[in-house]
Amino acid sequence: MSKSPALTATLLEIANLTKSFDGVKAVEDVSLHLREGIITTLVGPNGAGKTTLFNLITGHLRPTAGDIRWQGESIVGTAPWKIARLGVARTFQDLRLFSHMTVFENVLTVMERSAWFWQSEAGSGAERHQRVHEILDATGLLHKADVRANDLAYAERKFLSVARIMATKAKMWLLDEPASGLDPRSYERFVALLRSEVRRGITICIIEHNLEIVVSISDRISFLDQGRLLADGEPEEILGNPELSSIYFGERNS
Ligand SMILES: Nc1ncnc2c1ncn2[C@@H]1O[C@H](COP(=O)(O)OP(=O)(O)OP(=O)(O)O)[C@@H](O)[C@H]1O
Numbered sequence: 255m256s257k258s259p260a261l262t263a264t265l266l267e268i269a270n271l272t273k274s275f276d277g278v279k280a281v282e283d284v285s286l287h288l289r290e291g292i293i294t295t296l297v298g299p300n301g302a303g304k305t306t307l308f309n310l311i312t313g314h315l316r317p318t319a320g321d322i323r324w325q326g327e328s329i330v331g332t333a334p335w336k337i338a339r340l341g342v343a344r345t346f347q348d349l350r351l352f353s354h355m356t357v358f359e360n361v362l363t364v365m366e367r368s369a370w371f372w373q374s375e376a377g378s379g380a381e382r383h384q385r386v387h388e389i390l391d392a393t394g395l396l397h398k399a400d401v402r403a404n405d406l407a408y409a410e411r412k413f414l415s416v417a418r419i420m421a422t423k424a425k426m427w428l429l430d431e432p433a434s435g436l437d438p439r440s441y442e443r444f445v446a447l448l449r450s451e452v453r454r455g456i457t458i459c460i461i462e463h464n465l466e467i468v469v470s471i472s473d474r475i476s477f478l479d480q481g482r483l484l485a486d487g488e489p490e491e492i493l494g495n496p497e498l499s500s501i502y503f504g505e506r507n508s
Pocket residue numbers: 275279280281298299300301302303304305306307
């Protein structure tokens with residue numbers, strides 16, 4: 255674990271958040287602090303509300319009730335592109351790469367579409383290329399710079415999704431099952447990459463199903479079930495709770 259979660263400030267606060275779809279509460283009265291410079295994992299069975307929570311944070315869904323505060327300011331009703339501009343970036347399970355572009359072009363294009371690029375510090379073309387170069391180096395993709403995303407191996411595609419999010423310079427990364435399906439060596443490299451970004455101050459929130467991954471990657475775990483936050487704490491505390499594991503493994507009676 256990198257540092258005690260209690261010592262870091264809240265970057266994004268979710269307060270009594272509810273989202274209903276035709277009366278069905280996908281998220282119900284959830285309150286949660288996503289703290290700076292750590293990895294928080296959202297865990298829970300299918301339909302627990304994890305993806306809905308991501309969509310609420312990014313502004314793609316509007317809550318039925320409750321608030322979401324970014325550095326203390328409410329962002330409810332803010333357009334997704336504005337929330338991205340504040341510094342929230344997201345990856346998807348299906349990665350959504352620009353499959354016919356090269357690795358280099360994927361990262362450069364995301365960079366050029368990013369909020370910071372349109373603000374003061376975009377720099378010259380050469381500087382941007384240098385930055386893409388650094389990102390590809392950090393993600394182990396430099397030797398693949400000219401390969402089309404379509405032609406990458408599975409693990410390389412996962413690393414490219416992180417390279418793209420690095421190009422946004424977002425402060426908070428929302429990652430949907432970023433490490434699933436990686437072979438052990440790639441997984442180790444992947445966790446090391448996330449850890450080094452967290453050390454640089456990036457805040458990460460991950461949706462993850464695989465408990466081995468959850469154990470090795472999380473500083474903090476938020477456990478959701480049927481839209482409700484059942485528990486929120488350090489990994490040992492959450493994963494050692496027999497009631498939660500019976501819910502997770504589908505052994506409850508209700
Ligand atoms: N657009 C929608 N319209 C209606 N119901 C929805 C919609 N999106 C999600 N739901 C419902 O909300 C609940 C929570 O779904 P959600 O996708 O957030 O869960 P999840 O924890 O991400 O699940 P999984 O692990 O299977 O991806 C589910 O019952 C789902 O059917």
